[in-house]
Amino acid sequence: MLLKKEILEKIIETALATGGDFAEVFTEETVSGSIQTVGGLVEKANSRKIFGIGIRIAHKLQSVYGFTNSNNPEDLLKLASDLSKSFSDELKTKALPLGEIEVGQKHKVLVSPLVFKQTEKVELLKKAYKAAKEYDEVIQQVMVNLTEWVQTILIANSEGRYVTEERTRIRLGINAIAGKDGMMQTGYEAPGTGKGYEYFLEDVNIEDIARNAARMAKTMLFADECPSGVMPVVIDNEFGGVIFHEACGHSLEATSVAKNASVFCGKLHQQVASPIVTAIDDGTIENGWGSANFDDEGYPQQRRVLIENGILKSYMVDKLNSRRMDHQPTGSSRRESYRYSPTSRMSNTFIDNGTSTFDEIIAATEYGLYAAKMGGGSVNPGSGDFNFAVSEGYIIRNGKIAEPVRGASLVGNGAEILWKIDMIANNLDRARGMCGSASGSIPADVGQPTLRVSSITVGGKKGAK
Amino acid sequence: MFIEKLFEKAIKAGISDVQVFLNNMNELSIEVFDGQLEKYEISDSSSMVIRGIYQGKMGTYSTEIMDESLIDTIVNTIIESAKIIDSPDEAMIYAGDKEYKELNDLYNEELKTMDVSKKIEKVKNLDALFHAADPRVSIVETMYAEQTKTVMLQNTKGLKLFNKVNSSMLGGQVIVKNETDQRTGFDLLITNDFNDYNNEELSRKVVEDAVKTLGAKPIPSGNYEIVFDRDAFGILLSAFSGIFSAEAVHKGASLLKGKLGSTIGSSHVTLVDDPFMKKSSRSRSFDDEGVATKYKELVKEGVLTTFLHNLNTAKKDQVTSTGNGFGGTVSAVNLALLPGNHSKDELIKMIKNGIYVTDVQGAHAGANSVSGDFSLQAMGFVVKEGVIGAPVALITVAGNFIKMLQDIEALGNDTKTGYYGITCPSVKVGPMVVAGL
Numbered sequence: 001m002l003l004k005k006e007i008l009e010k011i012i013e014t015a016l017a018t019g020g021d022f023a024e025v026f027t028e029e030t031v032s033g034s035i036q037t038v039g040g041l042v043e044k045a046n047s048r049k050i051f052g053i054g055i056r057i058a059h060k061l062q063s064v065y066g067f068t069n070s071n072n073p074e075d076l077l078k079l080a081s082d083l084s085k086s087f088s089d090e091l092k093t094k095a096l097p098l099g100e101i102e103v104g105q106k107h108k109v110l111v112s113p114l115v116f117k118q119t120e121k122v123e124l125l126k127k128a129y130k131a132a133k134e135y136d137e138v139i140q141q142v143m144v145n146l147t148e149w150v151q152t153i154l155i156a157n158s159e160g161r162y163v164t165e166e167r168t169r170i171r172l173g174i175n176a177i178a179g180k181d182g183m184m185q186t187g188y189e190a191p192g193t194g195k196g197y198e199y200f201l202e203d204v205n206i207e208d209i210a211r212n213a214a215r216m217a218k219t220m221l222f223a224d225e226c227p228s229g230v231m232p233v234v235i236d237n238e239f240g241g242v243i244f245h246e247a248c249g250h251s252l253e254a255t256s257v258a259k260n261a262s263v264f265c266g267k268l269h270q271q272v273a274s275p276i277v278t279a280i281d282d283g284t285i286e287n288g289w290g291s292a293n294f295d296d297e298g299y300p301q302q303r304r305v306l307i308e309n310g311i312l313k314s315y316m317v318d319k320l321n322s323r324r325m326d327h328q329p330t331g332s333s334r335r336e337s338y339r340y341s342p343t344s345r346m347s348n349t350f351i352d353n354g355t356s357t358f359d360e361i362i363a364a365t366e367y368g369l370y371a372a373k374m375g376g377g378s379v380n381p382g383s384g385d386f387n388f389a390v391s392e393g394y395i396i397r398n399g400k401i402a403e404p405v406r407g408a409s410l411v412g413n414g415a416e417i418l419w420k421i422d423m424i425a426n427n428l429d430r431a432r433g434m435c436g437s438a439s440g441s442i443p444a445d446v447g448q449p450t451l452r453v454s455s456i457t458v459g460g461k462k463g464a465k
Numbered sequence: 466m467f468i469e470k471l472f473e474k475a476i477k478a479g480i481s482d483v484q485v486f487l488n489n490m491n492e493l494s495i496e497v498f499d500g501q502l503e504k505y506e507i508s509d510s511s512s513m514v515i516r517g518i519y520q521g522k523m524g525t526y527s528t529e530i531m532d533e534s535l536i537d538t539i540v541n542t543i544i545e546s547a548k549i550i551d552s553p554d555e556a557m558i559y560a561g562d563k564e565y566k567e568l569n570d571l572y573n574e575e576l577k578t579m580d581v582s583k584k585i586e587k588v589k590n591l592d593a594l595f596h597a598a599d600p601r602v603s604i605v606e607t608m609y610a611e612q613t614k615t616v617m618l619q620n621t622k623g624l625k626l627f628n629k630v631n632s633s634m635l636g637g638q639v640i641v642k643n644e645t646d647q648r649t650g651f652d653l654l655i656t657n658d659f660n661d662y663n664n665e666e667l668s669r670k671v672v673e674d675a676v677k678t679l680g681a682k683p684i685p686s687g688n689y690e691i692v693f694d695r696d697a698f699g700i701l702l703s704a705f706s707g708i709f710s711a712e713a714v715h716k717g718a719s720l721l722k723g724k725l726g727s728t729i730g731s732s733h734v735t736l737v738d739d740p741f742m743k744k745s746s747r748s749r750s751f752d753d754e755g756v757a758t759k760y761k762e763l764v765k766e767g768v769l770t771t772f773l774h775n776l777n778t779a780k781k782d783q784v785t786s787t788g789n790g791f792g793g794t795v796s797a798v799n800l801a802l803l804p805g806n807h808s809k810d811e812l813i814k815m816i817k818n819g820i821y822v823t824d825v826q827g828a829h830a831g832a833n834s835v836s837g838d839f840s841l842q843a844m845g846f847v848v849k850e851g852v853i854g855a856p857v858a859l860i861t862v863a864g865n866f867i868k869m870l871q872d873i874e875a876l877g878n879d880t881k882t883g884y885y886g887i888t889c890p891s892v893k894v895g896p897m898v899v900a901g902l
Contacts, residue, residue: 035549038716043554044793045546048527049535052510064505069512069529079507086505118549141717177717177835184720186835226840228686228861228900259498261604261640263647341506376830382604382640382649385859387827387842409831409840411859411900457683459840459861459900 003027003053005098007073008156012095014080015057016158019089022058022319023080024157024297027071028338032149033113035121039141040129042122050151052338055080059087063320065341096160104165104293107286111197113148113170121146124200125172131207132176135214138221140184141177142214146170151337155298165293168196169443171432174210178217185223185406187216188391192432192443194287216373216392219404226393226408226460232368233410234361234396234452239374239431241350241446243453244279246377247386247414252306254321254332254344255438256381263384263415267312268327273418275310276354283331283347289432290347290445297333297342304330306349307418318344336440343439350447354424358450361423363399369408369458370394370401376433377410384414409459417453425450467531471515471539472621478540480517480524482558484620486753487513491577494610495585497592502585514753514793515539516558519547523556525793557776561624562757565750566741571630573657577613584609587635587662594668595639599676603647607637614746624755632657632746634884636667641675648858650675652696655882656744674823677846681858683901684847690819691862692812692848695891697825699883702800704828704839705866706887709763710795711778713834720837720867721769729769730870733805736764738773739888740788740798747798747886751788758788758798767870773797801888805876812877812893814851820899821846821853822862837866840900860901869894 008025015023030050036043053076054067064083068075125144132142148170156162171192178185189209193199200206235243248264256262264272273279283301285291292301297319305313317325318333321344334345362370370393377388390408394401430447468485475483489511496504514527517540524547526539547556592607611633618626636653650671654662693701713719721729730736740758742748749758754776762770774782775790789795813821822845832839840863847854877891 038552041552042550043552044523044525045549046525046527046793047542047546049529051528051530062502062504064507066507067510068508069510071530082507083505086502118545122549143716143718175718179717184717184835186833228863228898230902259604259606261606339508339510341504376827378827378829380649380826382638383647383858385826385842385844387831387861389827389830389840407833407838407840407863409827409842409861409863411842411861413859457859457861457900457902459842459863461838461840461863461865461898463686463688463898 003071009095009098011055011076011080012156012158014077015055015084016093016095017091018084018087019092020057020059020084020087021093022158023095024056024155026054026296026338027154028052028151030149030151030337031114035125035146037125037129037144040126040133050337054338054341055083056341057083058320061323063341067338093158095158098156098160098162102163104163106293107194107291109168109196112150112168113196114150116197124206128172128174128206128210132174132210132214135211136218138178138180138218139176139214140179143175145173155294157298161298163294163298167292169194170197170199174213176214176217178221180221183221185217185220187213187220189213190432192289194289194291219392220406223404223406225462226405226458227462228458228460230455230457232365232452232454233371233456233458234365234368234450235371235374237427237429237448237450239446240371241430241448242374242377242388242433244351244448245346245349245444245446246379246388247412247417248279249346249349250379250437251381251384251414252315253346254315254317254325257315258321258324262381264312270312271310272312273307273310274421276424277307277310277418277421278352279307280305280352281316281346281349285348288348288445289443295331295333296335299329299331301347302331316344316346318342334439334442336442340439345437345439345442346435346444348430348445350428350430351424351449351451353426353428353449354451356423356425358425358427361425361450361452362396362401364423365396365399365452368396370396379414385411386414387411405460407461410456411459412456417456420454420456421451422454423452467533468619470533471536474536475517475540476621478544480519480540480543482621483515483517484558484618485513485515487511487617489615491613492611495588495608497588497607500589500592515543517543518556518558519544521556522547522550554777555780558620558622559624559755559776560622561755565626565757568628568741568748568750570743571748573631576611576631576633576657576659579659587664591635591637591664591668594664595637595672598668598672599641601641601643601676602639602672603642604640605637609633609635612746618751618755620755626751626755628749628751630746630748632744635662637671639672639675641672641679643679646679648675648678648681653884658744678844678856678858681844681856683859684857685902686900688896689899690816691894691897692816692819692821693892693894694821694823695877695879695881695889696883697822698892699885699887699889700825700828702802702887702889703885704832705834706797706800707834709773709797711772711774711782712795714772715778715781718835720835724769725772727769728767729867730764730767731873732766733873733876734764734767734870735762735803737762737801737803738797738799739801742799745799745882749798752790753792754790756786756788756790761787799886799888802890804878804880804890806878807875809877809879809891812875812891813848813853815875815893816848816851819848820857821848825862839864839866860899863898863900
């Protein structure tokens, strides 16, 4: 299905005819599948074939993008020609010829979703169901879903870039509902991987993960409402990293920085965080959930140190936004599919290890909230104000973890919270997420060690302490 | 041709009934930044969902290529996926209803054929008005998006249905700045009549509202009476719209389980699903299963009157499908909270000590549709004795969705369809828990 080199070159040539200075063809063929189980029974099974081609032309700060499901050369040349009509210059940039295709192969997959049997996938889901359901009698319902896809992309551009790679992702969603006396609470785990099924068969114990979802639902069922107010919050490792992703990561993407719309504009090489904070966005981690060989403009993914000892070192920059900034592209361009033109996005983003331990941080906190598990969140990059939900929380009292509390959310400001991180542990771990933004919904990894924010607004239903 | 061949091969392979659902989208989007056309996107794309019953179970395959060489793969994959289904649910392909509503006014040819340059001019004009509206406006992003959606359903029971709708939206986001603060404002209008766009009014409102929030600060935690602006309330309704699905109820994943016929809201609350709503690109005369859509009251004067059904959930509950089978699951088409008769100002005047909430954030994570609990970041203004005061930010408003529906005291008459596809007015509710300082 993927296009021949000669056709790609012809499309690029057509695209540049009216003065464009950059042209790109993005071809995607994706095979995806999903299986949904409710109460341990398979209710739905769906397979999907995605195929499309996106053509992008840039002319200084302007860009045009179009896509189609057709791989007929005539249709594609017409699309390139239609798009080029947005510019009325004469030919200025001559495309470099495409050389040998470069094949990305850093992230090895042993048991591909394309070969692992449907029945074996179902077995995996049922195993997770059983472990969660049998955890406790208050577990009333368990839904386990599987999503998997293998995306094959091919990118060719007027600078002679010509690359292809195959990207595999598999994720399980385990949703446990605990109920008693008409009250219901949920627990959720969503392990995922950029490997094949070997991850679920060897690397992790799916039953332990499922039991954890059930444990969380049960804990929250018997938890009291969270008190509200300003207090210290200890945010645990793994998915706790969503705090940096939302509060700061989005504001470091060129999408907002290039337009001067971020609170971090003009702050490069300045202190923007407490000196114990080092934050990294690394798209090269082997088989990472947010990793790839190439970004979606065809340039190698990179490891980007964003903040080092509190000093802002780099933004995340894509090719076109780099034209508005005094900053090289950082291989950060990503998109959900051919239906989106790419822009700067995070990959695997995490705060690096500190020198404290988990126990030291809890012991040093007289009263506060321990956010053991975070839900999702969002940020307004213009003001930097963010929010996120705490899905499993506990009160810390006299330096000890005390009773569980539910329904908490945290609100704050991205630029301010970085200054308020006053303790960081040495237990860095990462977790999987899906990030929705300008170029669609993409797999993004978040991570951090356990850390403490000295004061932040905690919202809860119980009211002030 | 593709469809006929697919049906033929599927039946031959032992699939008893087959249905295809074809979705074609023709899209245009325009973005202007700093007075310049920054982004221009066009596309024409299709996708097809094929469902087939094999040995009583439903297999599904979706594809974006309708190439005859793919037919064998489609048939085999449908059989393979049907084989792993072990839920006892009955698989059904629908023979059709007697009548389907005519939806002629949902497609406006004029909008589709209007010269692109006029649309670009309109966006540039809005961009210029944003910039000119106030010296504190620092950054503006203005956009226009238009789509024409054609859906077609055909099955081996002889049903063949077709809908065509188009719509567009125009709007923008501004960042306003003073010496000490930076805030944003955003709004857009969705319509399929280009004449509805009023750039002067839109730009003035967005900038005025944004400027008013400069200097917004948290307020002390406590219980406050709340008026939700229509946009903010639409976000809340959207976060909880899934609880009306009978599928969620059957799974035990809706807090409305067992509440049919009981009072779940105050007498002011009448919530409807209107699949024929004008100027909505979501409107349809049939659902993805081929069932005729219908206007229905989900909640009438506070009483829960029906859940939303597809063929499967209806069969389980021994009712008829409400025509809400979309995307393999159950969802509302155009959810609308019917308006009351107060102006927004009157609602605000009812507040003794409270907050006029203009925006809530984080509904995708901070709202739990199983428990009904929510705790959301909010922005707005302090209101004392009916008078709007200082701007408020970085607070959370927490509650339970059902409790909040019961605490609705009055509704505005300023109904609007928001970005999330929910139509509602501004709403006055009793005291809620606010976390701030």
